[in-house]
Amino acid sequence: MADQAPATFTATENNTYTGACLCGSITLRLSLPYDLYARPQGHICHCNNCRKTSSAAAGAAVIMLPTSQIELSDPDKKLKTYNDTSSKSGRTVPRSFCGACGSAVGCVPTDMLPELSVVALGLFVKMPEPVFECFVKRREAWVKPTVEEAKQYEYVxxxxxxxGSVLAGEGYGV
Structure with missing residues (x-):
């Protein structure tokens, strides 16, 4: 059944989390020094480009992690990358996705900082509560904020x- 994920796609007792694209061709394994769900982690991006790649009105749910904490498996070579040169930040954003099913994977790693990756949280059965939202001026008026006003940012x-805390492997430090 499509709405029931295999038990192997949940956390283990050593804070290892495995997620996959819709067709299962691409898997990501996160090995974290903390429980992903014990406190808010990740964020929601409301920029037009993230919204287009996620097809979600509420924006893209992603998490920044040190690239060293991510193991990507793509045995059938389905991972594709679109280099988005029209980002509001002015930077090229390498948006990776599965070429078979179209699931967003994230930016693994990012071009601007190779030791940092941005992973799409939709690959996982469960998502942590977000720490912040960015590009909130582009958030649809009917979409309710997910965080307090002090953690709603206009620009990335x-x-x-x-x-600092993300690169140190400590999560978003909240």
Whole structure:
């Protein structure tokens, strides 16, 4: 059944989380030094480009992680990347996806900072509560905020305060 994920796609006792694209061709295994669901982690991006790639009105749910904490498996070579040169930040964003089923994978790793990756949380059976939202001026008026106003940012450059703890492998540090 499509709505029931295999038990192997849940967390283990050592904070290892496995997710996959819709067809199962691409899997990501996250090995984290913390429980992904014990506190808010990840964020929602409301920029037009993330919304288009996720096809979600509420924006793309993603998490930034050190690339070293991610193991990507693509035995059938289905991973494709579109280099988005029209991002609001002015940076090229390598948007990876499964070429077979179209599921967004994220930016694994990012071009601007190879030691950092952005993973699409839709690959996992469960999503953590987000820490913040960015590009909130582009959020649809009928979409309710998921975080307090102090953690709603207009631009991605405003989230720099989270980078140190993310790169240190500590999550978003909340």
């Amino acid at each position: 450059d405003e989230i720099g305060g989270y980078m």
